[in-house]
Amino acid sequence: MKLASLSTPGGLDNLSITDAPDPGEPGPGQIRVRIHASSLNFHDYGVVTGVIPTANGRIPMADGAGVVEAVGEGVQEFNAGDHVVSTFFPHWLDGPAPIDNFSTTPGDGVDGYAREVVVGPAHGFTHAPANLNHAESATITTAGLTAWRALVVDGGLKAGDTVLTLGTGGVSIYAVQLAKMMGARVISTSSSDAKLERLKTLGADEVINYRSTPDWGKAVQELTHGRGADHVIEVGGPGTLPQSIEAVSIGGHISLIGVLTGRAGDVPTARLMAKQARLQGLIVGSRAHQQAMVRAIEANGLKPVIDRQFPLAEIADAFRYEASGAHVGKICLTI
Template sequence: MKAAILGAMPGINHIQRVVISDPGKPAYGEIRVRIASNSLNFHDFNVAVGVLPAAAGRILLSDGAGVVEEVGEGVTEFAPGDNVVSLFFPDWREGEATVANFSRTPGDGIDGYAVSRVVRPAGWFTHMPKGWTHSEAATLPTAGLTAWRALVVNGKIKAGDDVLILGTGGVSIFALQFALMAGARVWATTSSDEKAQWLLKKGVAGVVNYRTEPEWGKKIFDMTGGRGVDHVIEIGGPGTLSQSIAAARIGGHISLIGVFTGVTGDVSTGDIIAKQLKIKGVAVGNRAHQCDMIKALNATNIRPVIDCIFPFEEITAAFEHQIGNRHIGKICLEL
């Protein structure tokens, strides 16, 4: 069966497409899954280029969706033919996080889902939303769940809240959808007038181009009538955090999710204290969170925004499209 693995040298051009042995039959508590689709995340790119060091030969990609082919003894939650989707933290079932690294994250510390078939513990998957394609479901384990936990689990979002999203990547677009689902008002930043028009058509109240408006945090603050936003989906890191703080209301909530601008930098501690902000790091979520999210998705008409779908053999081209930063929503692969 086919797989995409990390080469001996880091870099997307060194990703190897190989043929590996079939995983065989599931043991007690395991299921055998035919993987039909993956989605790409910034985390996957960082593994592929060596920013997050992983072992040569590691099967790539944290997110996978597919069909159960066989279940092992003792498995009652799934049956052959069920459509399932993976977990970013397969051992984190519920409650607070128990690890502060990616040693058990598929495609990083352990083998991922860029492969035709896997045999894994049944608890490493959940059911997919009903009626979704495998590509749609593959967008959920990282991007979808991160946005859900930031706004719903941690942020306790409610109707009438103001939410700020940065850019049009997977997490931000899911946050837009979840915020509108909750009856919140959404504001956004982007670097493209074309993307700004797309966001406005999708229900965003206002958009600021951060390339032409470097003080976009103050601009967003003013656009809310001088109150500021209740929630910020902060995916930039140190290069954008000061502007996110400027955009937030007194007592607002900032979900610190991404590190697109780096992992260290200056922090406006005085402004954080003056505004009495709540800043919480968010690293995806647990299995219970994913089940709750999928329950909500089954009760709504939300469908993920997929920019494009590449054939599995074109995984390098898919990463190239990702780093081009022209996409809106998610980039997927189909096996």
Template sequence: MKIMTLRSPAGLDNIVVAERGDPGAPPSGAIRVALHGSSINFHDLGVALGRMPTGDGRVPLSDGAGIVESIGEGVTEFAVGDHVVSCFFPDWQDGAPTIGDFSRTPGDGIDGFAQTHVVLPATAFTKAPKGYDSVEAASITTAGLTAWRALVVDGKLKAGDTVLLLGTGGVSIWALQIAKAMGATVAITSSSDEKFARARDLGADFTLNYRSEPGWGRKVADWTGGRGVDHVVEVGGPGTLAQSIDAVRVGGHISLIGVLTGIGGEVPTAALMGKQARLQGLIVGSRREQQDFVRALEATAIRPVIDRRFALDDLAEAFAFQQSGGHFGKIGIEW
């Protein structure tokens, strides 16, 4: 069975093709899945570059989707031939968060989905959205579910709300599509006119160049008539948080989900207190939330934006493309 593996020391040059024994038939409570697609995330890149150390020989990629080939005794939720997609936290089934690390996250603490077959507990998957191919389905595992939880589960998004999104990566574009489907008005930042045009095609109502407008938080607040936005999906971290606080309304909600500008820095506490805003950190979501998200995708007919697709053997090239920052939406891996 072919796999991609990350050799030590980590780095894109050390992502190599390898062979591993077939995982065999599924035991009780498990399913065997022939994988056909994945997508890559900032977290996956961090693992590949060694920023998030993992074991030598780790199989990367936290997202995976494919077809059920066989089921173990006692499995009733899935049948042979079902299209399924993985869960980022396979042990977090429902309820409030109880996991704060990546020790059981595929592609980090355990082997991920850059391989042709897996045998895992049935509870490590949900059904894929109807009509999605495997790359599209895999894009919901990390980026899609993060956007869904930020806006809908935690943010309680409703029609008429205003939303600020930072950049045009996977989470932000998923959030744009979710927000527009639910009747929200959306502002989005970028430094690319081409990406602005694509974002407007997806329904973005206001676009702002963060390079030519370093005080973009106030500009966004002005766009709302001075009130501020109801929701911010904050993927930048310490380098952008102050502007997000400027942009949010009094009593608004900021979902802190990214560290693109670093893992630590100053928090403008007085400004945050003055806004009486809720600043909430989050990491993806539970299996139950993913099932709810799948139902919403089928009801709204949203399709994910896949910028480019790479072959499994070209995984290192896909990560290099991600590093360049040239993508809009998700980068897919297909085999």
């Protein structure tokens, strides 16, 4: 079978496509899956560029969607022919988060889905949404579930709430779609007027160019008549957090998801305290969270936004395109 692997110390030039032996038939509790698609995430980019160290020869990509070819003894949830999608934390099935690292995350601590066939534990997958194709399904593992957990699981999103999203990456676009699906008002930011227009077509009610309006936290307050945003999808980190705290409502919820502007920095703690807001870090979600999201996607007919697709052989070019920042939504690999 074909697969992509990464030679240490990483870097896109150290990604190679090779042939490997077929993994064979599934054992007890396992399933064999023919992978048809994956999708790129900022975390994957960190791994393949060497920013996040991993083992030599690692197969990258946390997201994988495909078709079950065979099931092992004792597997009752899946049958051959089922469409499935991977989970980010294969051993976090339900309940509170039991892990604070990526040691079990495919494409980082263990081999991922940049390959044609995988044999692994059945609990490392869920059924894919019935209304999505493989590429669309591959977007829910990391980006989709992160937005779902931030808004629905942790945030308790309800109709009439105001959600603030930052930028046009996969998590942020999913947050726009999920918020509108749940009946919320959405305010979105970007540095590109063209991308702001695209955000409007995806459902954003108001948009702010953060380059021409650097005090965008105040602009959110003005757009909400001084109330602020009930939920903030904070993907920037220390460089944007002060403005997010300014933008959030009193008693609101900020989901700290990304570190696009760095891993450490000053936090205006006095302002956060005065806002009495909840600043909550999170990393994706559990298998049960993903199953709930799948049901919601099916019930509402949500269709993920895919900007562009690349064949597996062009995985390095796909990551170069991601690094350019030209995309809106998800970038996928076809396998």
